[in-house]
Amino acid sequence: MTTLMLKQENYAFVPLSATFVDEYMPAARGEYVKVYIMLVRYMQTGEIGVTTSFLSDTLGLLETDVLKALEYWHQKGLISMKTIDAAGNLSIQLNSQIESKGPAVPSAKTETAQEYSDGMLMEIESMMGRPLSTREMDTFLSFKSEYSFPGEVVMLLVQHCLNRGVSDLRYMEKVAINWHSLGINTVALAQSNIRKHEDKWSNYRKVLTYLGMKEAEIMKPQEDLLDKWFNTYSFSTEMILKACDISFNNLGKGELKYIDAILRSWNEENIKTPEEVDSRKKPPKAKGKPGRKDTSDFTEREYDYSELEKKLLGRE
Known part of the structure; x- marks a missing residue:
C-alpha cells in the first residue's frame, strides 16, 4: 500500500479543464479518468493524503491499476509525482496548466481516428502489461501514418516482438521498417511473414542458445x-x-x-x-x-x- 501526499487546492467544484475533457479524457482508459477525477476531488476537500488501497476500494479498481493511472497522468504532464521516502510513498501535485494538443473540440473524423488509435494503444498496453510512454504511443501511431499499417498489423508486430522476448522500442522500429520494405501492410501478409520467420529461426535459436546468445542481440x-x-x-x-x-x-x-x-x-x-x-x-x-x-x-x-x-x- 502506498500513501499519496496531496497538495491542497481551494476549489468549490471539481475543476476539469476543457482541454482535459476535449483532448486527454477521450484517449485515456476509463479507470485512469476515474483516478484523475478522484485525485482532483480529494485535493479540493483539503485531504492531505490518501492511500492507493483506499482509492482502489472506492473506485472498484485493482491497486496496480491505480498506480498505472498515476504513472499515465504523470507521463502526460497532468500531475507531478515523485517518491518521498524509502517506503515508496509519493507526493502528488496537480498541474493546473494543461497544454493543449490541438483544436479544443475535435472533428468527427478526428474522434473516429482517436477512438481507433486508442483501442490499438490499449491493446498494446495490455500486451506489455504497463502504460505506454508518450514516445511509445507516438511511435506506434507513426507506424500507421508513415507505413500505412492497419492497427491490427501494428498489434501483430508488437506481439511478434514480445513473443521473441524483445520489448525494446528501437527493435520494434527496425521490424516495422523491415516489414514496410517488404510491402507487408495487411494482417494476412504479416501472419505469413511471422510464420516464415518462426520456421527459419526455430533452428537458428538452437545454435544461438548453444552459444549463449540471444536472437535480439545479433x-x-x-x-x-x-x-x-x-x-x-x-x-x-x-x-x-x-x-x-x-x-x-x-x-x-x-x-x-x-x-x-x-x-x-x-x-x-x-x-x-x-x-x-x-x-x-x-x-x-x-x-x-x-x-x-x-x-x-x-x-x-x-x-x-x-x-x-x-x-x-x-x-x-
Missing part, C-alpha cells in the same frame, strides 16, 4: 553467417553444433569466425554428417616405417588444432 553480419550455414551450405543443426563444440574445445568459447571457417572447410570437402567428421578425426594407422606420419590424411592436417586456429582466424 547483428546483420551474424545473421548472414547463420543464413550461410543453414541455407548456402545446407548443414543440419547437428553439424553446426558439432563445429561449435570444436570451437569450445579449442578456444574455450564459441567464436563465430572460427566456426564459420570449420564449416567452410567441411563444405569444401563435402563433409555433411557428424559421422564423416568423426571418421576423419580417427584415421586408420598408416602403413610403413614405425613412427611415420601419414601427412596425406585430411583430418590430421585439418585437426592440427594450433595450426588450424592460426589459419582459420588469419593469424599466420
Whole structure:
C-alpha cells in the first residue's frame, strides 16, 4: 500500500479543464479518468493524503491499476509525482496548466481516428502489461501514418516482438521498417511473414542458445553467417553444433569466425554428417616405417588444432 501526499487546492467544484475533457479524457482508459477525477476531488476537500488501497476500494479498481493511472497522468504532464521516502510513498501535485494538443473540440473524423488509435494503444498496453510512454504511443501511431499499417498489423508486430522476448522500442522500429520494405501492410501478409520467420529461426535459436546468445542481440553480419550455414551450405543443426563444440574445445568459447571457417572447410570437402567428421578425426594407422606420419590424411592436417586456429582466424 502506498500513501499519496496531496497538495491542497481551494476549489468549490471539481475543476476539469476543457482541454482535459476535449483532448486527454477521450484517449485515456476509463479507470485512469476515474483516478484523475478522484485525485482532483480529494485535493479540493483539503485531504492531505490518501492511500492507493483506499482509492482502489472506492473506485472498484485493482491497486496496480491505480498506480498505472498515476504513472499515465504523470507521463502526460497532468500531475507531478515523485517518491518521498524509502517506503515508496509519493507526493502528488496537480498541474493546473494543461497544454493543449490541438483544436479544443475535435472533428468527427478526428474522434473516429482517436477512438481507433486508442483501442490499438490499449491493446498494446495490455500486451506489455504497463502504460505506454508518450514516445511509445507516438511511435506506434507513426507506424500507421508513415507505413500505412492497419492497427491490427501494428498489434501483430508488437506481439511478434514480445513473443521473441524483445520489448525494446528501437527493435520494434527496425521490424516495422523491415516489414514496410517488404510491402507487408495487411494482417494476412504479416501472419505469413511471422510464420516464415518462426520456421527459419526455430533452428537458428538452437545454435544461438548453444552459444549463449540471444536472437535480439545479433547483428546483420551474424545473421548472414547463420543464413550461410543453414541455407548456402545446407548443414543440419547437428553439424553446426558439432563445429561449435570444436570451437569450445579449442578456444574455450564459441567464436563465430572460427566456426564459420570449420564449416567452410567441411563444405569444401563435402563433409555433411557428424559421422564423416568423426571418421576423419580417427584415421586408420598408416602403413610403413614405425613412427611415420601419414601427412596425406585430411583430418590430421585439418585437426592440427594450433595450426588450424592460426589459419582459420588469419593469424599466420
